[in-house]
Amino acid sequence: MSRTSSPGRTRVERGIYRQPNGKYAVCARRDGVLRFRTAGYDLAAARRQRGELVTNLKAGRVPASPRLRFDTVTGWWLDRSRPK
DSSP: OOEEOTTTOOEEETEEETTTTOOEEEEEEEEEEEEEEEESSSSHHHHHHHHHHHHHHHHOOHHHOOOHHHHHHHHHHHHHHSOO
C-alpha cells in the first residue's frame, strides 16, 4: 500500500519513497534525525542503498549533507583566488 507523506513523496515501503520526478528516495533515522538520500530510478538499487545507509548510520558514519550552497563555493573560490 502506498501512502502520501511529505510534499509529493509517496511511500513505497519502509524507508523508501518515490518522488514526483520518478526517482526513489531512501531514509533512515539516527539520533532522532531523518536522513534522506536520492537513490535513482531503480527500486532494487534503492533497497540496497537504504541498507547501506542504515549500516553506515549504525556504525556512526553519518553521510555529509548533499546540499552544496552557492555562498560556500564562492567562499572557496575567493580563498583560492586571493594573492598570497
